[in-house]
Amino acid sequence: MTQPDDYDHREEGESLFEWPLDSAGLRMGAGELLDHLFEVIQHLNHTDAWPLTILPPRWGDVVVDRERRQISAVCLWKRKPIKNHKED
Template identity: 85%
Template structure:
């Protein structure tokens, strides 16, 4: 992979949605935001997840307890494809 390939990865902005489990339903706003940020960090470290997600901006997070869902508009960039050299 060249530096050019690394710099020209697809990027965008999308709405991401996550279910609220019973623990999430009892959390306050600060706890929910901490949980959301932890989830994003986990996904960013997971090789199988194809995107690096930036934390949402203030006001871009919506908690819908009736639908048991938290959603956030986040910027993202596709992770570089790892290639394995055959030896």
């Protein structure tokens, strides 16, 4: 079982994350792209297979490169706790 202290001492950091822009994303305005980016981050944070919890980026830390068809953002993150399952 994970100890309470383990929860507070998980690895954390700041990294550049990159996501591809599909054809719909290429047509979106700045506000729509940010909304979509936040939805993607929220989805990853709720996905057990994704090992990190990502904080939404600050406005100045997001770069949309339509020519390269990608959006990138510098985000703070923290490793998710390892879930231990107790068998009955």
